[in-house]
Amino acid sequence: MAGSAGRPAVGIVSDDVLQRHRLQEAVSRFGLNASFSGDPERLEGYPQVPEAEIWLVTLEDEADHPDLFEFLLEHTNVPVLFGVAPAPKPGTTDYFRWERRLQDKLEQNLGTLEQLDSADSLEQLAATEASEAPELPRWVSPAAADQPAQDIWILGASLGGPAAVKAFLDHLPAGLPVGFIYAQHIDGNFTDVLTRVLGRHAHYQLKHASEGITVNNGDVVLLPVEHEWYIASDGRLARKDTPWPGLYGPSIDQVLLNVGDHYGARCNAILFSGMGSDGAIAAPLLKAHGSRIWVQDSASCANSSMPDSIAATGCTSFIGTPEQLARELVKTIEESCLLKRKQQRDSA
Template sequence: MTPANPRIGIIADTRLQAHLLASAVKGQGYEVVLLNTDPANLEPDWLTQAPDLWVVDLSQEDRWQQFLDHLLESAQAPILFCDGQAPARIAPEYPRWERRLLAKLLDYVGKPRIREELETLTPAATPARPIAAPREFQGLAAGQVPEQVWVLGASLGGPAAVKQFLDCLPATLPVAFFLAQHIDGGFLDTLAKVLCRDNSFHCDVGHDGMVLHAGQVLLAPVDYEVTFTETGQLRSSGKPWEGPYSPSIDQAIQNASTAFGARAGAILFSGMGNDGAIAAPAMAATGAPVWAQSADSCAVSSQPDASRDTGCVSYSGDPEQLARQLVEHVRRALNPATGHTTQTL
């Protein structure tokens, strides 16, 4: 029997704080079932409806002392008292505030019920339109050292979007991809098989010692963090990924940026939560591009929206538009006439 999704009740004494809390909780995949912004007018039976957790944020606790006493006596579920007002979504500190909130929710009620259905990777009704390879790609073969390494970050709804993106790309694109996909480790081999079923890329689950090559997609292992050498070799850190979900998109972006600098890039695809929103601004600050799937093309847009809110995303589009943007970006890097110099790992 499929477990029920944790149900969260929110009580705050300002509409803005209630909205920010509800948005953050929903964005992480939990169900907000009760919301109240005026504890003084709480319905008599409200506290008996028993969500799995109450999240309470009162800016004027002294004013609501009687209510708090009643809540502590009557609530049938655990109570999480927030220890500070949420920053604005566009504030630099917002992603870390949201990550701290998620850590507390996980401690109280566990992970939300998010299951990626690989059936969404069945052939699309409208086949992808492959992009013609520019002349700059002539003579470049799959398997050689890639010109660039791009981290693809994805969660719920991500596999279908990533597959559409890959299906549009020309076989001679001199790029290697590292996919950090939130998924149960038992599905990684299946995901690797179906992602490249209708394109010319070679997909594998990444392991310690493997080397990134052009025309390749390596899936981040779930059980342990990997870093990269300057030559593109994966190295196990010997530690699990940090954060609530594995693999960590933030760590994957950070590690790629450290190894490859401006030769790296990142694209945030559909997903719950805000994984990537902490490391993406730091990557963009080095001059490396950070892009995101457009909200209207996502199954769930919380994840790319979180990075967009930081101001670091320089391009947004649907999977096909992202593919065309990447082909043009690489073409310009290979063509000295554009003012760019060719760089290899």
């Protein structure tokens, strides 16, 4: 049986109400529906076992339900995952690690779960008109485009991310003293289309990452999905020969760690629309070192699981639509420029 939009349905069995609730919330973030969620007695009382493509079973004491294992094996031919670890408190690092392990187990049995933007959706995005970008604030001097950016903002996204990031970039004035590193879960075959689509109207056009380049003012550097990238000690982009860790590339968690390791508090992040919880482990670590962590608001997301997960950690300092995020960035840069002018005047 499939859930909505042809997605697999999951059966959940637990003798703990809280664990059933947390499992149901987790599978929903993977785009799955629970066809059954209840205790063993309720399941065994069904005249016919509800259809599901996989069963998740977590029990406080398996000895209390000796017949459950045989009951499921007798009444279903789909995979049954017994002994699923109890879910920790949501919003914690342990929870997101538990969620990733659960996702990995599900994908071993069901195949890829995360939905990605298609080539058709990207082409449709290319047809959308951009609104007129605002003027650069008077207190912000136009940044030299050939100079390395002092401040870096990581843009992390998955499903629905290209539309959100395009709206964000379209609402930025030219000349801001900032560079962007863009980590987008996407089919590697579509990166050329993505680069063309997002560069059609914006002042900030995408460029593919290549070894040895620096992230300059106005750059939006798109990280490839195949191999891990980092910032070398000299501030230049470098590639590892190993794939990104985790289920999908680029790993947004690893991007946050790799870029933050070089830039420190000058590395900030905005997490846009997407499934799953990529970024939720590393974002609080950046926040602890003084970085700003912003997320797209749920209502404007194609899928809000990713930004919602990061917001649940308590590390976010601003939540808004792509347009509001753009305005907040301009405001933040303007306030920083004003502060520098004041400090220079006071020290003169």
